[in-house]
Amino acid sequence: MRASRLVSALLLLQTRGRMTARQLADELDVSVRTIYRDMDALSAAGIPLYADAGHDGGYQLLDGYRTRLTGLTTDEAEALFLSGLPGAAADLGLGAVLATAQLKLMAALPEELRDRAGQLQQRFHLDTSGWYADPEPTPHLAAVVQATWNQLRVRVKYRRWAAPHEVTRVVEPYGVVLKAGRWYLVGGSSGSVRTYRVSQILRVQPLAERFPRPPGFDLGRHWDSYLEEFDARRYVGEATVRMTTSVFDRLTHLLEPDLARAARERAQPDTAGWIRTVIPIESTDHTAGLLLRLGAEAEVLAPDSLRQRLATTAAALAELYGRPAPPA
Structure with a gap:
């Protein structure tokens, strides 16, 4: 473990130049005291490393020194395929391996390409998680x-x-x-x-x-x-729906993407200035729950089972909210 950390520290100094003990400790997730010991070990091993004291000080390699310890291990090479997915790499237990692989890759690049790669990392980020949902526990x-x-x-x-x-x-x-x-x-x-x-x-x-x-x-x-x-498999039929243009314009925020896309593809204006369209449906209960999001600006015309399900729900809501709220 320590040997790997020493290599990582050496590559960090090679790719980033002067770094303080605190910066190195934060990058390697160790204490500052551990960094002091690691820097002493590198110096004892003959690495041309020197330290500057003071507020702007830090550790730095002698100008022109480059390590050749940049060969990727099998695990690191595999982890590079997940370099755009840091969360996924962490889930798979490859977070630390990925970080080391990226350091080795950066160290092997010429300076101008290394700067370009660093800029890309700061300008593009991929987040695969969904909105409004907590990550699922996956202990296995x-x-x-x-x-x-x-x-x-x-x-x-x-x-x-x-x-x-x-x-x-x-x-x-x-x-x-x-x-x-x-x-x-x-x-x-x-x-x-x-x-x-x-x-x-x-x-x-x-x-x-x-x-x-x-x-x-x-x-x-x-x-x-x-x-x-x-x-x-999941779509068992179709529903004919009419809606206001206001709701139609907001379908991508109100319905699942495939339903919104189907609605746009089959949309036609009706004589009342509304939009009439057809969407695929799953079960009556599931589709009714989705279409309730559209409120009174949408009306199901067919099938009758879905129309009746929405009518029953609307009547129950009207009864519930038509009476005074119970005391707190």
């Missing part, structure tokens, strides 16, 4: 990832929405996917490829059984196909 993500890397079967206890709600299955993990801040496991089980939400995995037991990956399996292509099939 590390075990799932480890089994995926090593191609080991796992026995998982999984909580699902259908009965029976808790099931146990042996899974061959093919890969993990981060979608809108949520982790999913894609794996083979019972002769088919299935998707498991990692936060719903209750227990993971790695098995001492390696498995062969399916020939030609491509995780990205499979995931795209899965999303298309998922949308096709």
Whole structure:
């Protein structure tokens, strides 16, 4: 651990120039006293390092010195693929490895390219988490990832929405996917490829059984196909809706993206100056909950079951709010 930290400290000084002990300590997540000891160790090892005292002082390498300790380890090379996803790297236990890999990469670049890379890091940031949602706890993500890397079967206890709600299955993990801040496991089980939400995995037991990956399996292509099939399964019909132009213009903020997109594609003005359109629907209850967001500026024309569901809800709301509020 200390050897890795010494290399990281050396690369930091090489890429950034003069740094104070406090700056080094903050970067390496250690105490200032530890940095003092590390700097003494580097000097004792023959590294041309000198320190300036005073307010503007700090540690610095002799001009022109460059270490050749920039070869990437296997873990660091793999972590570079997550360099735009610091949160994902941390979830996978690769946060520290990623930081070291980036330092090595920066140290290997010419100065002008190093400056350019630093500017890019300060100007572009990718956040994969969704709005208005707390991150999901995924205590078994590390075990799932480890089994995926090593191609080991796992026995998982999984909580699902259908009965029976808790099931146990042996899974061959093919890969993990981060979608809108949520982790999913894609794996083979019972002769088919299935998707498991990692936060719903209750227990993971790695098995001492390696498995062969399916020939030609491509995780990205499979995931795209899965999303298309998922949308096709969840929509069971269509609803005809009329709405004011004001609500229509705000659909992207009021409805799910695919519903708003479908509404725009099939929109037509009616004789009253409203917009008439058609959207795909899931269950009556689910769609009614979504359309209630549109308030009285939208009217469902069909199907009758959805129209009646909204009428019943509106009547209940009118009765509830038509009487005085109970005393506090």
